[in-house]
Amino acid sequence: MTLPRGMKDISYTETQAIRYIRSQFETLAELYGYDATDPSPLEMLSTLETKSGEAIRKEIYEFQDKGGRHVGLRFDLTMGLTRYVAGNRSTPMPSKLSSFGGVFRYDEPQKNRYRYFHQWDIEIYGRPHMYQDVEIIEFTSRFFESLPLNVIIHLNHRKLVESQICHVFHDVQSDDVIPDMLRALDKTQKKSRADIMAEFAAYDESRLGLILDMAYWRGTPAHIEPKLPSHMRNHPKWLYLKTVLSALNNMGIHNIQIDFGIVRGLDYYTGMVFEVFGTNNTALAGGGRYDSLPGAFGRTDMGAAGVAGGVERIIHELDQEMPTTHDVAVMYTPDTYDVASKLASTLRQKRLRVRFDVSARPLKRQLSASSQDCRYGIIMGTTEIRDNTVILRDMKLRTQHVISYEEIDKYLSL
Template sequence: MELPRGMKDFEQKENADIEHVRYHFKQLSNLYGFSFMDPSPIEMLSVLETKSGPAIKDEIYYFKDKGDREVALRFDFTVGLTRYAASQKSMRLPLKLSSFGGVFRYDEPQKGRYRYFHQWDVEVYGKPNLESEADIIELTSRLFDSLLLKDITIDINHRSLVESFIKKTFDSKDPKLVSDILRAVDKIQKKTKQEIIDEFKDRYSIETLEKILNFSQIKGTISQVEETFDVSQLDSWDHLKQLFDSLGNRGVSNVRINFGIVRGLDYYSGMVFEVFDKNSSLGSLAGGGRYDSLTKAFGREDIGATGVAGGVERIILTMQEQKIIPESKQNRVAVLYINEAMQKVAMSITSLLRLNNIPTDIDLAGRNLKKQMDIATNAQFSIIVGPQELEEGNVILHDMINGTEGTISLEKLTEDPNSVLNLEKP
């Protein structure tokens, strides 16, 4: 019995890690005033094509249901949330929505993403304004802070700025040319400059392509970019400067300009951004921007939209690379016993800790100590009940992360069960 290629079962540890990210995301989305909802996992195929065109069929799961309707599994939350927002004729603006859950894509499986994976998502619908964009970026930055991730950079750009440079460089306003070159720029995060030139040189001159690609590799602060390149003639540069000013006012400092960020999807219409771990090769951890054209495609000319989505599995891999211990493990205890005679005391300690809301594990099968330790990997602390220590009224307390070890009296453990979580280094 095999699963379809690209699918997998999510075991206990993976689910615990996903729930860890979900908890922090829901805490923050509530803090920032977002209403949490779960859009339908199945959409009409025509609705999904509204966002990405008929070519989206190659990248998603779609089929005919028993009513002979063409339907598809959601490939993100943006479409469902925007469809919902567009249908709310009397909604109060801005409407702030958030979601967390599984999505399906018929992409080639890769590290950090199977064909079924998890995303978090926040969207703001209302009159287009810079502060809603700053709000989305601020929340994104705070989420990575709350997960204790380090060296996180948020790269920001504006589609109009890149489009204006393309039109100026090619001396053309042809929409097909602009779209084609945007795809070339979008590849700069994944391919070398020479690989992109080789791919596009049959359609455009190498000299012009090099000029575009050199432009797309410009990164830095506002002042660094202005010292590097004359941006005065480019559309939307002032918008980016005002956005950075707003983010600075909010205390968000891990942002920079990156002219290579354009977000490949054609529906983006303004500011765009992506999130990276500077020391990882996993690629983008989250991405978003303004997409007013999508709300218009759903028949709402009166509202704009800006949002962001993040890949949960990639974030978890990044946490593992940075050796970050999820809170679910930080607060977990395993009670171990040397022999069968110690099992009764160990069970009593386990019940005591659980009564005080401390997640606690114990082996029920009477395995030897080595096997108990082998299966206690989900806990940070272990309590070892041994005959010699028990005779003195103590048990061993061991930090399974840093190796610190000491003893704690049963009297203290009974009076203050939370003391098991505060083992001090000698």
């Protein structure tokens, strides 16, 4: 029996990693006052087409149910959360929501990339304000710090990019110029300059080059500002970005840089945009402001800002840095089972995660099985039982020493 293409079973190790990331996310979201919400995994197809139209059908799981209704599986959490808030007009504003769950996309499967995966997401709905953007970015930085992962947040503002496009193509009368140039700029992270030039050959090469040059405008405001044309230096959104950065610096958030090559999805974003990159330049999350999205659901009275990221990408980035999944392993010999099993039960009652072998394997195999996912090991042999002691082994440092039975709680910080 095989699985559908692009699907996989989630192993115990990966499940534990997902649970760990979810715990870190939900703890932080609660501290910041975000209300946990789980939008429906099944939506009307018309809901999923709200911003992208019928073109989105190629990228999602969509079908006709037994009642003849056209439905689809959610491809992100933002769309469902926005539908939920837009449809509940009694919801107090601003509304701050968090969500963590599985999503489906009909993408071409690749290494470490499947058609079902998990996302984390926070959203703020209400009257747009700069402080919302500041908090979204602050939360993002603190979340990755809690995992812990070192990341750099690349920040931009769509209106500044559009200002430069309009300046360069001031005499071109076409509604396609801005979206085409945004697409060209967005491709600079994945394609060579020559390939992009060839793809957009209908445009003047020198003008297109001026737009693509923006992908190299990155760094601190002090570093970038001298490079900016005067119309961008004097643009109110440049002051906006500098003010956001100043507020974040005041909070101790220093892992942010301006990057004019970041534009993100053309269907959503209307203002501030950002992406989060790991140490291997892996994109781990993205967000920004999308004030037009609630309007697509009939709520022109509110805006929206948020951030979302893939959980499996975080797991891959953490790699060997994942915390142990058990606190302690209690190991025994055939004649010490009764005492060892009683200790394991007692520790579990004290809310410790205990690995205990239920196959009566030799002590050497118990040690081997526990070495990767346990912080400590307690070895109970015949000599230890006789002397009312145990061997406490630090599985990470690979050191051990003998302690009295009564000292177990102290050493395990109970």
